[in-house]
Amino acid sequence: MKRGDIVSNITGERISYLRCECNLTREELCKIIGVSKRTIVAYEQGTRDPSVKTLRALVEYFNVSADYILGYTNKPLRLDAIRKEEKSYILLPKTIQESKAKYNSINDYVNYIASKHGDK
Incomplete structure (x- = not known):
């Protein structure tokens, strides 16, 4: 497994975790951040990384740092x-x-x- 794959998996796990913590469905999250449900699924499965624009939307909505979403820190800094x-x-x-x-x-x-x- 390459470094990029590891980051994608962590990113996907974090997005899924944050979505579930906020009691959001994938449909709700895709409307909030402006992507398709298929894209959310790809993020959560680690097969696709969010764009900078999408990452920013995730950061703003979930009120956490980009470092946390990307797996560079385990502390979800608000x-x-x-x-x-x-x-x-x-x-x-x-x-x-x-x-x-x-x-x-x-x-x-x-x-x-x-x-x-x-x-x-």
Whole structure:
């Protein structure tokens, strides 16, 4: 069995698992992601891999990472959790700047008090 076959089998198993977890029939899933029932069957049997467009639709609908669907990780990372984490990294520089500004303000105040009282 080639690496591609293994990935296809894992991908198919993951799609089938996610579909069943959401109590969806193949007919329902094919309407949701815009492919035929035959295509869903091929994905689940590992004889066909989803296109990038279809993979994206699966990721969005099931709220999991593409890495999970493709079998590169066994943790079904939720997209909303990933997006929340990404936002915290985006906000991090702002938080650092705010902390630096607060530190500078406090430091300036301490220096001001020290200059008023001198070295007694």
